[in-house]
Amino acid sequence: MTVYDYAVLVFYFVYMLAISWVFRKFVTNVSDYFRGGGKAVWWMVGGSAFMAAFSAWTFTGAASKAYTDGWPIMAIYVANAVGFVLNAVYFAPRFRQLRVITSVEAIRERFGRVSEQVMMWLQIPLSTLQAAIHLNALGVFFAAVFGLDLTWTIVVTGVVVLVMALVGGSWAVLAGDFIQVLILMPVCLAVTVLAILRLGGWDGFVAGLPPSYMNLGQIFTTDFLGLWCVAMLLKQITSTNNLFEAGRYLAVKDGRHARWAGYLGAVLFIIGIVIWFLPPMAAKALGLDLGAMFPGLGKSVSEASFIAISQVVMPVGMLGLLVSGIFAATMSGMDSGLNKNAGIFIKNFYQPLLRPNATDAQMLRLGQIATVVLGIVVIYISIRMAEFKDLGLFLLMQRVSILVAVPITVPLLLGLLIRNTPPWSAWSTVLVGFFGSFFVSSFFTPEWGASFFGHTQPLTPASREYWIQGFQFFANVALASVWFVGTKLFWNRCSATYRAQVDAFFVQMNTPVDFDREEGAGAANDNRQSATVGWLSVAYGAFVCLLAFIPNTLVGRLAFLGCGGVVLLIGGALILTSRRTPHPS
Structure with missing residues (x-):
């Protein structure tokens, strides 16, 4: 990077801190701090929900997939767009209508306190560790590509995110994410246009690629690719439409704003499919020697394909804007995670179990302390993560997240559609799905799949991964869904109090928010x-x-x-x- 690029990066971090300082005056109580007081408008919430739905992995790992295989990676992002459309059409307004401060409060109202605590203590450690992994991966990548110091990259990025979440709360997170959309998307569009022009236009772009890269028909010919695409579609739908994800829309004013926020997220993902994955494919078409450009990345050199094409086609100084956007992709997930997890700890553990009579000021102060603690933990784990790589922690955590995420999301989605289940239906489904996942992964291997479907040719690494991800998803969903639906048999044994609570939950969820009446017109x-x-x-x-x-x-x-x-x-x-x-x- 040039001195101009570094200057842009410095300006970006100072600017992000300025946003938190400006929005500190929007925070007057706990609701403001953790969910914008339920006052935010659709475009701010939609932009934030979009930014929080992906990370720097889009520009590294996902870009690598586009560079090596072409279009299949786009299936995940098409699925994200579909998930946001379903948000807009059905779920998002109902999420806002739950009228809670944290998504885990909604889990308590639907399933009771035991499920609330189980889900909370699954959510906080896993999301904290996930944020640490993303932050470490960002630091490792930029250290290898640009020669930046790993520790300082992690510390500076982590501290900026921590200060934003601490000072401005959810308002700073929402505003920062929206403005980061404005930074990221035009720059990625510029990279795409300049890369296509460098290849002589669209025809030159297509001519420079292997035929399979743009061949949608391979979904019927490549082993297990069709299975994987369908699995990714359904996986992203479940991951964006469950009670945990209600937190995306708790900040909006009402159901109408929630609906438009969902549509905005869908539109941005559709645009992203083009401007995020055509550039790494253009790097392939240009025949860039990534190994010579980034010798420090070794076998992971394809992860630098997006940066490589950017270095070749972008004007001097614009690489700093792109790097700012990639930082933004990681920061958005981390800052919303800090704010969300602090809110969950305060509203779902501290207040109900330790200090039922805690004042608003006390909870706000403790929420800020929890934010600082979580931020320090994320930064510390990120720095130490390099020492654990030899133990396979990255691969281990990826597998654990796959095994745990689906069993969690299934009951939290089905619980919105099926009423008559007992309070233990949610946490028991998680346990059944978790142990079922280990069984499936141990016995139904890619080799078993190839034998079952009569494939005699050796499987490629890509086909093996298509099977592992695709089959495990369907098996997990089937096991968890059968168990959850089966718990309906015990509905009649539930107490009258619990049944009344479930009825009240669904009445609340389906009652539109009248902002002026509920909050007061002056609150807007x-x-x-x-x-x-x-x-x-x-x-x-x-x-x-x-x-x-x-x-x-x-x-x-x-x-x-x-x-x-x-x-x-x-x-x-x-x-x-x-x-x-x-x-x-």
């Missing part, structure tokens, strides 16, 4: 949100436009003006909206 701050984010966007857009003065070709200067212009345009539109909307703030 739509104009303030639009104006604040608008001016912050204008500031960043102006900065990007000024980068056009960096010595570059005309195309390079126009790329900066195009990216900055998009941010300026959206920021200006938000400012105008804040002045025209006659709603009290």
Whole structure:
């Protein structure tokens, strides 16, 4: 990277800290701190939900898959878009209508306190460790590609995220994620356009790729690829439509805003499919020697395909914007995780079990302390993670997350659709699914699948992974679903109190939110949100436009003006909206 790129990175981190300082005044109570007080508008929540749904892995591991195999990786992101559409059509408004501060509170209202505690103590450690893994992976990648110090990359990124979540709470997280969308998407679009132009247009791009890269028909010819694509579609639908993910939409004003937030997430994922995966495929078409460009990455060199094509086609200084966007992808998942986990600890453990009479001020202060502790833990684990790589921790955690995630999401999705199940149906389904997962992974190997379906040719590494992920998903879902539905047989043995609680849960979930009546018209701050984010966007857009003065070709200067212009345009539109909307703030 050049001195201009480093300057852009420094500006980016200072700018993110400024967002938290600006939004600190939006926080007045626990609800504001952990879910924006249920006042946020759709575009801010939709942008945040989108950013939290992926990480820097999109630009490393997923890009590597696009570089080596072509289109199949896009199936996961198509599935994400479908999941968000289902959010918008059905689930998102109902999530908001639960009227809770944390998603685990909704689990308690649906399944009772035992399931609440089980799910909470599964969620906090796993999501904390996942954040640490993402942060470490980001540090390792940038250390190898750009020669940045691993420890300092982790510490600086982690501290910036921690300060944002600590000072501004969920408001800073929401606003920061939305503005990061404005930074990331135009820059990725610029990379895509410049890469296609370098290849002489679309025809040159396609001609430079192996035929299979754009051949959708291989879904019927490649071993287990069709199974994997269907599994990924259903997996992403379940992972985006369950009670844990209710947290995405608890911050919005009402069901209408929740619905539009879901649609925005879907649209952004559809755009992302193009601008995230055509560049690494363009690196393949150009025949870039990734090994020579990044000798420090070894066997993982294909993970640098997105960065490689960016270095080749981007003007001087724009790589810093792209790296900022990749940092943003990891930061968004980490900051929402810190804020969400702190809220879960306070509202689902500290208050109900330790201090039932705790005041709002006490919970807010302890929530800030919990945020600091969680942030330090994430940073510490990330730094120490390098020492554990020889023990296979990364692979181990990936497998554990696959084995645990599906059994958790199944009851939390089915519990929204099926009423008459006992309180133990949720946590018992998790246990059944967990142990069933180990059985499936131990006995139904790729070799067993090949033999069962009569495949005589040796399986490729890709086909083996398609089987492992695809079959395990379907087996896990089948086991967990059968068990959960089977618990309906015990509904009549449930207490009258519990049955009344479940009925109340569904009545609440299906009752639209009347914001003015429930919160008071004076509680709305739509104009303030639009104006604040608008001016912050204008500031960043102006900065990007000024980068056009960096010595570059005309195309390079126009790329900066195009990216900055998009941010300026959206920021200006938000400012105008804040002045025209006659709603009290």
